[in-house]
Amino acid sequence: MTHPDFRPGRIRPAPENFLSGEQIKEVAAGRRDFLRNAFLAAGAAMAAPAAMASGSKAAGDPAILNLPEWSTTLGQPVATNPYGMPSKYEAGLVRRESPGLTRVPGSSVSFAPLQGLFGIITPSGLHFERHHQGWHDVDPNRHRLMINGMVKTEAVYTMDDLMRLPSVSRIHFIECGANTGMEWGNVAVPTVQYSHGMLSCSEFTGVPLKLILDMCGADYKKGRYILAEGADGSSMTRTIPMEMVESGEVLVAYGMNGEMMRPENGYPLRLVVPGVQGVSWVKWLRRIEVGDMPWGAKDEAVHYVDMMPGGLHRQYTSIQECKSVITSPSGGQILLDKGFHNITGLAWSGRGKVTRVDVSVDGGINWMPARIEGPVQSKALTRFNCDWVWDGKPYILQSRAVDETGYVQPTYGQLRKVRGTSSIYHNNAIQSWKVSESGEVGNVQVL
Amino acid sequence: MSRFSKTLIALSLAAGVTSAAAFEGYPGIGRTATPAEVQAWDIDVRPDFKGLPAGKGTAADGEVLWEAQCASCHGIFGESNEVFTPLVGGTTKEDIKTGRVRALAEGGFPQRTTMMKVPTITTLFDYIRRAMPWTAPKSLSDDDVYALLAYMLNLAEVIPFDYELNEQTLREVQGRMPNRNGMTTDHGMWPGAPASQGGMGNGGIPDVQNVACMTNCKDKVELVSALPEHARDAHGNLAEQNRVVGPVRGQKTVEPPVAPAAAPEAAAPADDGKGFAAAKAKGCLACHGVDKRIVGPGFKDVVAKHRERSDAAAYLAEKIRKGGMGVWGPVPMPPQGHVTDEEVEAIVKWLLSGAKAQ
Numbered sequence: 001m002t003h004p005d006f007r008p009g010r011i012r013p014a015p016e017n018f019l020s021g022e023q024i025k026e027v028a029a030g031r032r033d034f035l036r037n038a039f040l041a042a043g044a045a046m047a048a049p050a051a052m053a054s055g056s057k058a059a060g061d062p063a064i065l066n067l068p069e070w071s072t073t074l075g076q077p078v079a080t081n082p083y084g085m086p087s088k089y090e091a092g093l094v095r096r097e098s099p100g101l102t103r104v105p106g107s108s109v110s111f112a113p114l115q116g117l118f119g120i121i122t123p124s125g126l127h128f129e130r131h132h133q134g135w136h137d138v139d140p141n142r143h144r145l146m147i148n149g150m151v152k153t154e155a156v157y158t159m160d161d162l163m164r165l166p167s168v169s170r171i172h173f174i175e176c177g178a179n180t181g182m183e184w185g186n187v188a189v190p191t192v193q194y195s196h197g198m199l200s201c202s203e204f205t206g207v208p209l210k211l212i213l214d215m216c217g218a219d220y221k222k223g224r225y226i227l228a229e230g231a232d233g234s235s236m237t238r239t240i241p242m243e244m245v246e247s248g249e250v251l252v253a254y255g256m257n258g259e260m261m262r263p264e265n266g267y268p269l270r271l272v273v274p275g276v277q278g279v280s281w282v283k284w285l286r287r288i289e290v291g292d293m294p295w296g297a298k299d300e301a302v303h304y305v306d307m308m309p310g311g312l313h314r315q316y317t318s319i320q321e322c323k324s325v326i327t328s329p330s331g332g333q334i335l336l337d338k339g340f341h342n343i344t345g346l347a348w349s350g351r352g353k354v355t356r357v358d359v360s361v362d363g364g365i366n367w368m369p370a371r372i373e374g375p376v377q378s379k380a381l382t383r384f385n386c387d388w389v390w391d392g393k394p395y396i397l398q399s400r401a402v403d404e405t406g407y408v409q410p411t412y413g414q415l416r417k418v419r420g421t422s423s424i425y426h427n428n429a430i431q432s433w434k435v436s437e438s439g440e441v442g443n444v445q446v447l
Numbered sequence: 448m449s450r451f452s453k454t455l456i457a458l459s460l461a462a463g464v465t466s467a468a469a470f471e472g473y474p475g476i477g478r479t480a481t482p483a484e485v486q487a488w489d490i491d492v493r494p495d496f497k498g499l500p501a502g503k504g505t506a507a508d509g510e511v512l513w514e515a516q517c518a519s520c521h522g523i524f525g526e527s528n529e530v531f532t533p534l535v536g537g538t539t540k541e542d543i544k545t546g547r548v549r550a551l552a553e554g555g556f557p558q559r560t561t562m563m564k565v566p567t568i569t570t571l572f573d574y575i576r577r578a579m580p581w582t583a584p585k586s587l588s589d590d591d592v593y594a595l596l597a598y599m600l601n602l603a604e605v606i607p608f609d610y611e612l613n614e615q616t617l618r619e620v621q622g623r624m625p626n627r628n629g630m631t632t633d634h635g636m637w638p639g640a641p642a643s644q645g646g647m648g649n650g651g652i653p654d655v656q657n658v659a660c661m662t663n664c665k666d667k668v669e670l671v672s673a674l675p676e677h678a679r680d681a682h683g684n685l686a687e688q689n690r691v692v693g694p695v696r697g698q699k700t701v702e703p704p705v706a707p708a709a710a711p712e713a714a715a716p717a718d719d720g721k722g723f724a725a726a727k728a729k730g731c732l733a734c735h736g737v738d739k740r741i742v743g744p745g746f747k748d749v750v751a752k753h754r755e756r757s758d759a760a761a762y763l764a765e766k767i768r769k770g771g772m773g774v775w776g777p778v779p780m781p782p783q784g785h786v787t788d789e790e791v792e793a794i795v796k797w798l799l800s801g802a803k804a805q
Contacts, residue, residue, distance in 0.1 A: 311552030332685035363668030408657035438705035
């Protein structure tokens with residue numbers, strides 16, 4: 001560990017990994033005679049077969065010895081891409097649909113590539129999508145927000161009006177109530193993108209709905225519910241508890257991660273309901289009605305109802321309970337090699353802050369505390385990390401989050417005992433990833 | 448349709464009016480909504496029938512509309528599973544009496560249809576009116592909505608074919624909805640006071656209690672499910688869904704899984720250690736991991752792929768001597784002239800013995 005060249009586990013350095021661990025150890029020990037052969041072969045493979053003819057003897061890493069084009073040519077000018085795009089090498093990390101999950105792309109979902117994301121903020125272009133009747137790019141100057149129902153003054157606001165009001169910016173997660181829904185009964189998908197990717201976290205900017213309802217003179221005594229309605233074809237509606245509006249947390253938001261909301265996320269206006277499932281974060285928000293009972297909308301009477309054993313459905317399930325998942329190493333990945341690995345993942349709770357995350361590598365028999373990366377925010381994604389040295393043997397990785405109410409993320413066994421396997425929604429079970437001796441990581445379920 | 452044309456007139460009038468209400472604290476922001484504006488957008492219908500418009504229709508009226516506007520997605524009888532989950536099916540006359548759909552409890556029906564789940568008739572009216580038909584939402588008149596709803600309810604045998612559904616009779620039909628007693632709000636996923644104190648839900652009490660045990664938390668790991676092998680590439684090539692740099696790569700799911708470390712001992716020829724030593728000495732390990740792909744395939748992958756060949760030894764020896772391209776992708780393996788015949792033989796022997804790192 002003291003020798004600078006000796007990095008345990010990192011036994012496949014550039015270019016494309018041409019030293020074995022044993023070879024590195026030999027370097028550390030001062031034996032270098034074998035290197036000549038190794039370099040010869042590596043150089044040949046890199047430039048084969050043309051370079052073979054030259055017969056030149058490599059004296060080191062071709063990535064160092066042969067200057068790349070970016071070091072020897074002129075680069076591109078500023079504003080080549082007026083709206084910047086990710087590197088071409090990042091093309092694999094995009095929103096994806098799960099084949100066969102839905103049959104109508106206008107009423108479907110695309111999943112965020114959690115397996116490759118860092119920190120807690122989801123890049124806006126990778127934010128998961130769920131539309132109920134397709135998405136539109138709504139003209140902000142023709143968009144209106146109406147407040148009606150149990151208010152003194154039924155009112156209309158333009159986007160100009162709303163953007164003149166005092167704003168707040170807050171970081172919150174949004175998770176679809178059906179996230180991990182395919183996995184209630186058994187493993188169904190290979191990667192964390194599909195198992196947990198109906199999850200994103202952004203900084204939202206907007207106006208607390210309470211401020212607007214105060215302006216309109218809402219009857220908070222009798223009006224204990226609000227209806228939020230979208231301007232899309234489905235004019236999607238959901239009932240929201242007034243308690244949450246009164247807390248000041250519910251926002252009428254137009255900003256996301258420093259720019260305007262993306263069309264797929266509700267441009268120019270969406271409701272932000274921290275801690276509550278995504279379907280309640282009504283997009284293209286056009287109307288808020290204050291009322292004295294829930295509305296029994298399609299998405300709270302036919303869908304987003306959780307079937308329990310015995311056939312009874314839970315209605316108006318809204319809060320996303322404490323949950324976590326290891327995003328790397330995770331299903332569908334393969335570890336580069338033995339040695340050091342950072343187990344990293346995300347934890348969140350719809351009831352407040354995540355207070356701790358534990359990680360197990362033996363399928364939940366023993367646990368170790370993970371490091372939580374601050375700042376920890378209420379109803380926001382929280383990044384955790386945990387050191388791990390892989391010795392090439394099989395392991396089962398799990399993470400388990402605890403929130404500030406003391407609630408501990410449950411196991412599959414505990415959840416299924418109460419809710420069975422047909423509920424579709426609100427699966428917050430501890431996720432297991434099996435690391436095989438080959439280094440391949442697979443999705444498995446442990447009770 | 449008249450509702451919408453009235454709306455247009457009202458909106459154009461409103462546009463010329465600066466009826467800025469003096470909202471407390473934020474002068475100049477927002478204005479009072481006109482009654483016509485509220486009427487145009489406030490189209491929701493609640494379970495207590497608030498918002499239900501006047502109108503009427505029978506299943507007979509609805510049938511014509513259904514076949515023209517709905518059947519292409521939902522099927523003539525609302526039974527189609529082609530585009531959406533079936534609307535109708537799975538409910539019985541007994542369910543209409545009890546208000547609980549038995550098939551939800553006992554299974555026996557392949558899908559959970561809309562009629563099996565929906566407890567409130569207003570939900571259907573509200574949704575058809577605001578969101579249907581799929582490509583032309585809000586184009587139906589209120590009478591159309593009554594007629595289509597009557598047609599659906601008739602398919603589910605909730606009402607007769609000639610039953611007139613209107614703003615009065617719809618309330619009565621609520622008492623025949625097959626799953627009207629099939630919902631509960633007794634759970635902890637709604638905030639605020641419990642139902643006993645005027646709220647909804649149980650006051651936020653979770654239904655499962657795990658504990659944050661740290662050591663020896665259970666005797667054994669019950670692994671109950673894993674992704675079936677046939678589903679390995681059901682989501683495409685995972686290698687292309689992961690970053691090309693970093694601590695991990697995506698699995699090449701278009702190829703078979705990396706062979707497990709241990710080869711069957713009985714079938715494997717004895718290995719004297721010379722082959723691995725030669726592979727190491729001649730730089731083979733620069734491009735081939737024992738367990739994993741580097742530039743070329745991992746040795747265990749090579750073995751897994753070719754060991755069943757009757758000419759495996761000759762084939763592998765030839766590949767080492769002359770190189771090749773295309774079997775494992777586009778990156779060529781150059782001829783390995785610096786490996787002697789003796790070494791080739793040893794390496795092949797080592798490969799066929801299971802390619803164990805030593």
